[in-house]
Amino acid sequence: GENVEQHPSTLSVQEGDSAVIKCTYSDSASNYFPWYKQELGKRPQLIIDIRSNVGEKKDQRIAVTLNKTAKHFSLHITETQPEDSAVYFCAARRDTPLVFGKGTRLSVIA
Amino acid sequence: DTEVTQTPKHLVMGMTNKKSLKCEQHMGHRAMYWYKQKAKKPPELMFVYSYEKLSINESVPSRFSPECPNSSLLNLHLHALQPEDSALYLCASSQGGRGPYEQYFGPGTRLTVT
Numbered sequence: 001g002e003n004v005e006q007h008p009s010t011l012s013v014q015e016g017d018s019a020v021i022k023c024t025y026s027d028s029a030s031n032y033f034p035w036y037k038q039e040l041g042k043r044p045q046l047i048i049d050i051r052s053n054v055g056e057k058k059d060q061r062i063a064v065t066l067n068k069t070a071k072h073f074s075l076h077i078t079e080t081q082p083e084d085s086a087v088y089f090c091a092a093r094r095d096t097p098l099v100f101g102k103g104t105r106l107s108v109i110a
Numbered sequence: 111d112t113e114v115t116q117t118p119k120h121l122v123m124g125m126t127n128k129k130s131l132k133c134e135q136h137m138g139h140r141a142m143y144w145y146k147q148k149a150k151k152p153p154e155l156m157f158v159y160s161y162e163k164l165s166i167n168e169s170v171p172s173r174f175s176p177e178c179p180n181s182s183l184l185n186l187h188l189h190a191l192q193p194e195d196s197a198l199y200l201c202a203s204s205q206g207g208r209g210p211y212e213q214y215f216g217p218g219t220r221l222t223v224t
Contacts, residue, residue, distance in 0.1 A: 031210050034212065041220075043200065043217045043218055044215045045215070046213070051210045052210075093210070098155075098213060100152035100153060102151070103150070103151070
C-alpha cells in the first residue's frame with residue numbers, strides 16, 4: 001500500500017521568510033496530493049491540492065510542486081505570517097482513502 | 111458550500127455508557143469517513159462508507175459501530191469504551207470513494223472516556 005513520509009517534523013521560521021515542507025510517496029499510481037492545515041483544536045482544513053497531471057499549483061502565498069519521477073511533492077509558503085503557525089499534513093491517494101504524512105509543526109516567529 | 115457538520119462538539123462518557131456521534135453533509139458527496147485523531151498525530155482512518163455501504167473497516171474494535179442512514183448522514187455508535195479511546199473523532203466526506211476528489215473534514219467531536 002501507499003506510504004507517505006513527511007519532513008521536517010518541526011519547522012521554525014521568522015515572519016516574512018519562506019517555509020518549505022516536503023513529502024515522498026511510495027505508490028507511483030497515486031494521482032492526488034492534498035495539503036491540510038490544522039490549527040490547535042480545529043479540523044484539518046484543505047488548503048491546496050495537486051493532481052498528477054500538473055507539476056505546480058499556486059494560490060496566493062502558497063504553492064505545491066509535484067515531481068512524479070522522484071515521487072515527491074512539496075508545500076511552499078512565502079511571506080509567512082504568525083497565522084500560518086499550525087500543523088501541516090500532506091497526503092496521497094489513488095483509488096484508496098487518503099494516506100497521511102505524520103505532520104509538520106510550523107511556527108512563525110514574529 | 112464545503113461544510114461538514116458534527117455533533118456534539120464535546121462528549122464525556124463513562125466506560126459503561128452508550129452514546130452516538132453524528133455527522134452531516136449536504137454537498138452531494140457519496141463517500142463518508144470516520145477518523146480518530148490523537149494529539150500530535152495525523153488522522154487515523156476507521157471506517158469508509160461509499161454510496162451508503164460500508165466499504166472499509168480498518169479493524170476497528172466492535173465497541174465502535176458505524177451507521178449510514180442516508181447519503182447525507184453518518185453516525186458512530188459508541189459503547190463500553192476504554193479511556194484510551196479518548197481522542198478527537200473526525201468525520202469527512204468526498205465526492206466518491208475512488209478518484210482524485212477533495213476530501214473535507216468536519217470540526218470533530220472531542221471525546222473523553224472516564
